[in-house]
Amino acid sequence: MKILVVGSGGQLGRELKKLHTSDDANSWMFAARDQIDLQKADDLRRLNEWKPDVVVNCAAYTQVDKAEEEVYACWEINALGVGRLAKKCNEIGSWLIHVSSDYVYHHNPGRPIKEEDPLFPRGIYAASKAGGETLVREFNPKHIVIRTSWLYGNEGPNFVKTMIKLGETKSELRVVADQWGSPTYTYDLAKAIRKIIRTLADSPNAEFAGTYHYANEGVINWHGFAREIMQEMGYDTHVLPITSAEYAAAAPRPGWSALSLSKIKRVFDIFPPHWRISLKSYLQELKKTI
Ligand SMILES: NC(=O)c1ccc[n+]([C@@H]2O[C@H](COP(=O)([O-])OP(=O)(O)OC[C@H]3O[C@@H](n4cnc5c(N)ncnc54)[C@H](OP(=O)(O)O)[C@@H]3O)[C@@H](O)[C@H]2O)c1
Helix, strand or coil, X not given: CEEEEECCCCHHHHHHHHHHHHCCXXXXXXXXXXXXXXXXXXXXXXXXXXXXXXXXXXXXXXXXXXXXXXXXXXXXXXXHHHHXXXXXHHHXXXXXXXXXXXXXXXXXXXXXXXXXXXXXXXXXXXXXXXXHHHHHHHHCCCEEEEEECCEEXXXXXXHHHHHHHHHHHCCEEEEECCCEECCXXXXXXXXXXXXXXXXXXXXXXXXXXXXXXCCCECCEEHHHHHHHHXXXXXXCCEEEEECHHHHCCCCCCCCECCECXXXXXXXXXXXXXXXXXXXXXXXXXXXXXX
């Protein structure tokens, strides 16, 4: 199988790049924004030459708060650009594995959210991610949409790295305690994507097409997550709980992002590790570099 990763310069894209060295069965290509820019329709012509069997889209406009101002850019990349990519994949007969977000939900059914639950995207970023998903389904029947949450990885900035930096210097921090979800290590998600690709290679028809959740197992709020990071790092920084209203971010965040993982377990035999276990191994890796 020939696999093309679009958006290979981001957290998840770079994780997939690292992981592909241990995959001899497939040939991988990586395109960062300078090679495939989702805002430039002409760039997609490259797919005619490369003819990948599977495209993994990790590219996205991810500045959630800035999106409230940069509405057009966010919509152009996350919805229209993704739609164009899906159309091109359909044209060349390739699968599209597209990464989406827990932000499409914004409601609490009182249990882990299932893939078929209704979407209530709030804010420009959330709406653009929901729009992108819709266009993927519309334009390419050979699609896998993966909704994930609270990503952190070895590359690029993320919540864990921010907490470590603050923990080094601050004696007290205030962190939101009314948003619940599952922190997800990009290494685990990258491995899940690799497993999905292997399954698709064994089954060329579209029986696996659909929408799936992938997150690390277990649910916590940001305050609890921050406390765990401080504890693991051996910092005695006090982490105080605040509300989303007190934090007052520009874009709304979902209060409940607990994603049901039953479908991905059942269909792809993928069993995500618990977030605590993944955080520990992430920090062990990170400590080697600081
Ligand atoms: N981070 C999270 O907490 C989180 C949670 C749930 C879902 N997700 C989703 O997971 C996916 C991966 O997220 P991530 O954390 O790896 O994001 P990331 O680190 O922000 O990476 C996104 C990548 O997309 C690239 N990009 C932006 N605009 C582009 C365009 N017009 N054309 C091509 N590439 C473009 C960026 O390049 P530049 O740096 O050059 O702009 C960057 O390399 C995204 O779909 C995101 O929506 C993320």
